Amino acid sequence: MAYADTRIRSLETARLCATLGACPRTIGWVTGLPSHFILSKVFDAGHRAPRGRPPYTEDLVFKTTFKIQAELGSFAVKYRELTAAGFTPAASLVTAYQHYLSFTPVPSFSFDEAFFLVSNLDGIWACKTPSLQLEPCKACQARRLVAFGGAYTPACAFCKEESGERGVRKRVAGRTPAMAERIEVSESLPLQIEALRVDVELEQLGAHRRVRAAILSAYPDTPHRPPAALIRIGRALPVQRWSSGVRTLQRAQFSLVAVLFQRLTSGGIGADRALIATYRQARDAFRHAAAPSFDRCFEVVSQVAGRWGVATPTLVLAPCDRCGASFLVGLADQGSGGAQQRRCPYCQLLRHPETYLAGKAA
Structure with a gap:
């Protein structure tokens, strides 16, 4: 579980860094992902990675205008507040740069430059030891960037900006300001992140590894193949004699699962997310009875919706003329006409509440 959570955070951070304009080397430093994975998964043939050397330079702060120095200082202060x-x-770097973009129409420094500034500030990633620090100005008390250890203390950029003075130093040649437009990443990367999240949730709900593999087979770039037949964990449900072979309370639970799943998928929600939400809601609906396992609910939904290895549905939802609820019936039960009303699990629970109370006591 911890590995999956770490993997999800790494991929999500890589996606955010790429959309902010980070080069592959920067993404590798921040996330720890190998370069070949970044070039093939984060970027692809349709979404090329930025080319050229990363704009890492030691003169990032002190050879720019006072305006840019003030912006760099504000970014560094926000980063330090987040880490504190x-x-x-990694999260502080991404969030601080997103905050910087939110109030700057045209950014003066790129995400790669922000990354290198943070590396020098904390002595991490691309820098082994810190070379910058934040120090309050004695005049205006604004926290500004200075050389680590006080080796060099430039004029306060915030004081200069307030007094109307302009710095005479320009940006280092070869470094261009960040682009206002964000770079698009590989279309499969968000799906990989979503697949990992779904896998974690399925494991938390107690899904068997074969069930998880069947559900995740719908995602691209997955090692799992679509199942060729229905996945059953344990003894199969008696579909051919559904009304007589399955207990009344279980038929009511499975019917609720089928109805909820059908509503969610008809509303445009994906089958995997719909099944997870359905199971959680159905499990909470019968708080005082033993809830069916996730694998059983998966087996029922597969046979109702014709998914995950089931070509033709073997269970259908039929309306009850007496209570108005929809309940599951097997294909063999459909030919009995009006007998369906007597087999409605909700009507039976209303007539014989001790059936539900027995499940509560158990």
């Missing part, structure tokens, strides 16, 4: 609040350096 307990956020990781």
